[in-house]
Amino acid sequence: MKKVIVIGGGISGLATAWLLRDKARTAGVELDLALLEKEERVGGKIWSIKADGYTCEWGPNGFLDSKPQTLELCSAIGVNDNLHRSNDNARKRFIFSGGELHQLPENGASFLKSRLISWPGKLRLALEPTPFIAKAPQGVDETLAAFGRRRLGKEALDKLIAPMVSGIFAGDPETMSLVSCFPRIAELEREYGGLVRAMIMLARKKKRERAEGKAVSSAAGPGGVLTSFREGIQYLTDALSASLGDAVKPASPVVAVEKGQSVPYRVRCADGSEREADVVIVAAPAFATADMLTGLDAGLSGVLRQIPYATMTVICFGYERDRIAHPLDGFGYLVPKKEGRSILGTLWDSSMFENRAPEGKVLLRSMMGGACFPEYVKLSDDEVTARVKRDLKDTMGIDVDPSFVRIFRHEQAIPQYTAGHGKRLEALGAGLSAHPGLILTGNSYRGIGLNDCVAAAQRASDEALELL
Known part of the structure; x- marks a missing residue:
């Protein structure tokens, strides 16, 4: 029986573990599989927080259905019936510029008419x-x-x-x-x-x-409909975790991946316990992976530490619908840096997914910080609330206090593919060639979206099965 350890219980780790187990069964390979997650809960940055009738997404709020990977995974684990696609409002997207919201043009004629x-x-x-x-x-x-x-x-x-x-x-x-x-x-x-x-x-x-009955991709981008679940996007990670059962080990922080003796690798946890593995798949953020691999390969760790992360503060405001004059018929809007606002933009969550707010209320989700304003993550709740209220008044004319407020802070939210990222990936590939059976996956490398994570999980599970 082959021993496999997956480190990290976000969507990348959960999807990799599930796909590998499924493929191994089909191939007749017996696995001793363990997924180690440092937190008490699994899901990583996917977390649908329910409070006072609202559903607030701590991190991503869904995926686009224009790519097959996540939809195929949903079908395989049997959660298709719970898929919830955003309504037609999500097609309308806006930019705040020059004191007003401008809808992004959808064709040449609307572009010529636009004042953006x-x-x-x-x-x-x-x-x-x-x-x-x-x-x-x-x-x-x-x-x-x-x-x-x-x-x-x-x-x-x-x-x-x-x-x-x-x-x-x-x-x-x-x-x-x-x-x-x-x-x-x-x-x-x-x-x-x-x-x-x-x-x-x-x-x-x-x-x-x-x-001829064929299809080609568009130059305009991936397109597709924003898709989640009626219970929130966490429904997906919960379903994966439930399917994996006892293989998921929460509250198991890994401190080191080392060379083993009887098997290729030994994984040490913070509580002093050790596990042996033929294959180790690390689905943790690059900075956390760097810490785990320091003793195994300082060169790999050094490259991983060169991948920076942006901060992010997510602010959920709930309002009585009849107290907001703005039509809210869209996805939301983004704010150019030159406009001098505190927020990066605001999503009209309850306009896209009608069950995100109680009857007669609306949920707006604003983002603050990012690579351009990393210091914002240190602002107090009162300062964050005041800045968002001021920006919502200036951008959408909202001049009433929210009846519901939730603030979520991410010190290291999103990996940044800065210039030189491709060279860093090449260096990681060269370094990993010296450690057969060690696989890195997740959104630190070749795509940050949920679809990207599932696609990477497919590649990682295929690589692991080939090794096994």
């Missing part, structure tokens, strides 16, 4: 498909900011790209790597010579192949 980008900015964008735009620098890990200025212009960078980066990564476009954060965009430029040209060519290709 000035006419000089629109003219600069119109130059994107022309030969006047500089080509991507060779051999340089270009930042998102450099790419935005080069291809789209400074105004598009400030009002479109920067808010998007803060909304997805809580990141700073001046430091984030284009190819690591948005590899598809870098690929489109290389293949088609520009984004507008890529969109035109892909639209033609899609029309042609649709007639």
